[in-house]
Amino acid sequence: MDKIFIEGIAHGGMGIGKINGKITFVHNALPNEIVYAEIIEDKKDFSIAKAINFEKTSKHRVEPKCEYYEKCGGCDFQHIAYDYQLKLKADILRSIFKRISKIDINDIKVVESKDIFHYRRRVKFQCAGKRWGLFQKKSKNPVVIEHCKIADKAINEFISGDDCIKKEIVLSDDNVVNKKESVLNLSDVVDNLYLIYEYGSFVQVNRDINIKMVKTVVDSIRQKNVNRVFDFFGGIGNFSIPLAAYGINVVSFDSNKGAVKSFNRNAKRLKLANIAKSIRKNLTKPFDIDIKPPDCVILDPPRAGAKKVVEYIDRNKPEYVLYVSCEPSTLARDLITLKDSYIIEKVTLFDMFPQTHHFETLVELKFDQNKNGSLY
Numbered sequence: 001m002d003k004i005f006i007e008g009i010a011h012g013g014m015g016i017g018k019i020n021g022k023i024t025f026v027h028n029a030l031p032n033e034i035v036y037a038e039i040i041e042d043k044k045d046f047s048i049a050k051a052i053n054f055e056k057t058s059k060h061r062v063e064p065k066c067e068y069y070e071k072c073g074g075c076d077f078q079h080i081a082y083d084y085q086l087k088l089k090a091d092i093l094r095s096i097f098k099r100i101s102k103i104d105i106n107d108i109k110v111v112e113s114k115d116i117f118h119y120r121r122r123v124k125f126q127c128a129g130k131r132w133g134l135f136q137k138k139s140k141n142p143v144v145i146e147h148c149k150i151a152d153k154a155i156n157e158f159i160s161g162d163d164c165i166k167k168e169i170v171l172s173d174d175n176v177v178n179k180k181e182s183v184l185n186l187s188d189v190v191d192n193l194y195l196i197y198e199y200g201s202f203v204q205v206n207r208d209i210n211i212k213m214v215k216t217v218v219d220s221i222r223q224k225n226v227n228r229v230f231d232f233f234g235g236i237g238n239f240s241i242p243l244a245a246y247g248i249n250v251v252s253f254d255s256n257k258g259a260v261k262s263f264n265r266n267a268k269r270l271k272l273a274n275i276a277k278s279i280r281k282n283l284t285k286p287f288d289i290d291i292k293p294p295d296c297v298i299l300d301p302p303r304a305g306a307k308k309v310v311e312y313i314d315r316n317k318p319e320y321v322l323y324v325s326c327e328p329s330t331l332a333r334d335l336i337t338l339k340d341s342y343i344i345e346k347v348t349l350f351d352m353f354p355q356t357h358h359f360e361t362l363v364e365l366k367f368d369q370n371k372n373g374s375l376y
Contacts, residue, residue: 001036001052011092013076013357024049030058042156060084066149073137075355088112088348090360093328094289100332109348114208116354120151121171127164150355189215189243197236197262209352216324218242224320226295232309233301236262250319251276283309296320305330321365328361343368
């Protein structure tokens, strides 16, 4: 074992230190801790180690509530007090922006989750025979679990009474799991607004944070007085339908057939089809759109980012861009393309995934033709 001082934290939740001058990432280690670690992977430029014993522990370290925490790969921040989780996530975001896109971000608004346990309304389980499980850390082998501390209580009730047959469990807002059609309640953004969507369509896992995120996007765009919006990776209409309800013309693009169908059905049901529609399009390959470019673009891509959409933005230069991301490294990469034309007006970190190192980021950008290559 090697003794190591933990200098900081990396994206992925591991502590960062050095062993014999070599960068080492340490599982289950926090900044300012002194640990005795065992190297489990030794690569050319860095090592990965596991904390075995502690000479000095952080005042922010807490006892994990989950009995499966040391084995299950679902959570990696349960050993950290929640307020410090939020600080670390903001530090991670700043570090990634600085390292990848050479952008210094000082002011990050952090939006915390109302619930830090039992918040997930969508969970993808693994079947271990007929029993429910989740993947072990760094493994494709499932750990059998009886109760998940971050899954909604209705999902836990479901797995306690049924064999593992369907791996993914989705909870509708009426507390019914795996319905053929589910409901997304956005009435906190627009009165009496409910979206109906087909099972299998993407919905954010944390209802409270999703509402806060949608409201932030909608309020921001309404204040900008734009007339036309393109919503890339628009899904079932999480952002677009509320915008249309306020009279803003929206065109959504998504590759998922079911999501596009759900979007257009909702637009028709809500009598918004004249100003809101969804078009099926593969956004991972080079594309153009035979429609007049909009005043504002929203994009909410998967972890791989939105390289081709950003290229479209760079060609057409809409006045405003609101980029929602679940993966800060690809977000930072994509912002490199926009550095010469846009300024960052605001950065918000939404804690969509408490007890894990993951989070959502909203970057609000404004076109500036006088820019000289710096986002700040």
